[in-house]
Amino acid sequence: MAEVTDEYDVVVLGAGAVGENVADRASRTGLSVVVVEPALVGGECSYWACMPSKALLRPGDVLAAARAVPGAAAAVTGGIDPAAVLVRRDEVAAHWDDAGQVAWLEGAGLTLLRGRARFTGPRVLVVEEADGSLRTVTARRAVVVATGSVPVVPGTFADVRPWTSREATSTHRVPPRLAVVGGGVVATELATAFADLGSEVTVLVRGERLLAAAEPFAGEAVARALTDRGVRVLLGTSVTSAVRDGDEVRLVVERRATAAGDGQDATDRLSVDEVLVATGRRPATDDLGLETLGLRPGDALEVDDRLQVAGVDGGWLFAAGDVTGRTATTHQGKYDARVVGDVIAARFDPRPAAEGHAGGTRQGLSRQAEAEAAPWSRYRATADVGAVPQVVFTRPQVAWVGRTHEQAQRDGVEVEVLAYELGDLGGASVTAEDYEGRVQLVVDVARDVVLGATFVGPDVADMLHAATVAVVGEVPLSRLWHAVPSYPTLSEVWLRLLEAAGR
Ligand SMILES: Cc1cc2nc3c(=O)[nH]c(=O)nc-3n(C[C@H](O)[C@H](O)[C@H](O)COP(=O)(O)OP(=O)(O)OC[C@H]3O[C@@H](n4cnc5c(N)ncnc54)[C@H](O)[C@@H]3O)c2cc1C
Numbered sequence: 001m002a003e004v005t006d007e008y009d010v011v012v013l014g015a016g017a018v019g020e021n022v023a024d025r026a027s028r029t030g031l032s033v034v035v036v037e038p039a040l041v042g043g044e045c046s047y048w049a050c051m052p053s054k055a056l057l058r059p060g061d062v063l064a065a066a067r068a069v070p071g072a073a074a075a076v077t078g079g080i081d082p083a084a085v086l087v088r089r090d091e092v093a094a095h096w097d098d099a100g101q102v103a104w105l106e107g108a109g110l111t112l113l114r115g116r117a118r119f120t121g122p123r124v125l126v127v128e129e130a131d132g133s134l135r136t137v138t139a140r141r142a143v144v145v146a147t148g149s150v151p152v153v154p155g156t157f158a159d160v161r162p163w164t165s166r167e168a169t170s171t172h173r174v175p176p177r178l179a180v181v182g183g184g185v186v187a188t189e190l191a192t193a194f195a196d197l198g199s200e201v202t203v204l205v206r207g208e209r210l211l212a213a214a215e216p217f218a219g220e221a222v223a224r225a226l227t228d229r230g231v232r233v234l235l236g237t238s239v240t241s242a243v244r245d246g247d248e249v250r251l252v253v254e255r256r257a258t259a260a261g262d263g264q265d266a267t268d269r270l271s272v273d274e275v276l277v278a279t280g281r282r283p284a285t286d287d288l289g290l291e292t293l294g295l296r297p298g299d300a301l302e303v304d305d306r307l308q309v310a311g312v313d314g315g316w317l318f319a320a321g322d323v324t325g326r327t328a329t330t331h332q333g334k335y336d337a338r339v340v341g342d343v344i345a346a347r348f349d350p351r352p353a354a355e356g357h358a359g360g361t362r363q364g365l366s367r368q369a370e371a372e373a374a375p376w377s378r379y380r381a382t383a384d385v386g387a388v389p390q391v392v393f394t395r396p397q398v399a400w401v402g403r404t405h406e407q408a409q410r411d412g413v414e415v416e417v418l419a420y421e422l423g424d425l426g427g428a429s430v431t432a433e434d435y436e437g438r439v440q441l442v443v444d445v446a447r448d449v450v451l452g453a454t455f456v457g458p459d460v461a462d463m464l465h466a467a468t469v470a471v472v473g474e475v476p477l478s479r480l481w482h483a484v485p486s487y488p489t490l491s492e493v494w495l496r497l498l499e500a501a502g503r
């Protein structure tokens, strides 16, 4: 039985990037907010995902950039120093110490409760603290679930203690031979990183291409680049057996004829030092007591544009981040966090209307505006549909926003596809010898606006935001013509694309 009972206006489950942002925004009209977190404040992104993975990838980018410029290339006299990379990775991951983020959280006036929360009924949770003691926490107004996601590990790998992204991003050892199972974002980024660090990498892809969510040319470019760097990329595969034998894992891999490219099915036997399973993630809702709310454990928490959970009455339950299955990146989860935080701060504004707060409160938060909010207001996560950016930090980088050509066609929109080879730009010839890259826009013909954009090439990550602004702003191509990119930058591709469109 729980011995202590606490009450707060708002309870946030999970102190990942999303939970932190929800809590900060929700507290802005004076609501009391507690954040419950059993592990590190900062969540997956800070310690086992975005930050350490990018720290592993950055040295390879820097070396490649220098090697591509005569005059600088000769200064590169060595390769990557894996030990130094791992030391810097440790620093970027704050040595898995959350003191800095705890200080921020407390400085923002939020309460942190270390423990794992489960619902026991509507607005009531029991929190198990590290010492096993139980505490009942009641939310007077709202609960936000931001418990993130966990890796999916297919049964084939259950007995071989495979790496997931957690072990890969926090390792202090570079395996001489690494098999990577999967062809998505985690697989391609970490295959790139470990190839840079000196592992002999084999990528085992179930589908016919890498990065299946992106335009096909993106995955093809990444596969080509990995192959050129000595990585084996095997498409159309399935791992039928995985057995650990001491320090080694033995895999049996079946390849379909089409993918094997030789007209025959093939079976490969592969011995590696580690297997990284990168076969996707699922929402962390298994053990949240969702059944006490009439929801099914294990399912994603389905939300609307206010991030309010469907199927629960009373307008008190919200969710944001990976747990919703609606977003799978930190940036988009934080966007949703800001929306739900503002919805809660406004809807449950505790200050008396007589003091003049309800109609126009701090930072413009307003109960009435929240109730009547339209798409694209601060209270609706409108960009989650059709305007989501994603950057994959492979080499070449892949960055896209909005709809791919295939998605637009599926949606029945008449589109024109504009493409340009980045290497043909003046800016590219300055950036690197033999710069290779490509940009593609998907344009809605009837409305003359950009629905989607894909960039592939070295250093394209930061070019994406211009496209995101164009997509979100629904800027007509005729107006984009007046957004003049500087010469000689890679952004001049916008000019070339508009010329290709006949503007
Ligand atoms: C290898 C890798 C690299 C990535 N790189 C990028 C990138 O470069 N850019 C990007 O935008 N995204 C990236 N992502 C995705 C990004 O990490 C996630 O989208 C993001 O971490 C989701 O944040 P979240 O707050 O929803 O969940 P999380 O960060 O997972 O946080 C959830 C928190 O909830 C806590 N929790 C769980 N159960 C309970 C409970 N019962 N009670 C209380 N607390 C609980 C957990 O301990 C955890 O701290 C990457 C993902 C991976 C795997």
Ligand SMILES: NC(=O)c1ccc[n+]([C@@H]2O[C@H](COP(=O)([O-])OP(=O)(O)OC[C@H]3O[C@@H](n4cnc5c(N)ncnc54)[C@H](O)[C@@H]3O)[C@@H](O)[C@H]2O)c1
Binding pocket: 154, 181, 182, 183, 184, 185, 186, 187, 189, 205, 206, 207, 211, 212, 278, 279, 280, 281, 328, 329, 390, 391, 392, 393
């Ligand atoms: N740079 C970034 O923003 C970044 C980096 C890493 C991860 N993430 C996020 O994390 C999420 C998870 O990434 P991910 O790469 O794990 O998932 P994913 O969904 O991108 O890719 C999963 C891959 O595993 C394959 N797969 C699924 N089941 C399989 C099975 N049983 N056997 C073999 N292959 C199988 C799929 O075909 C796919 O290629 C992504 O949605 C991504 O947005 C973002």
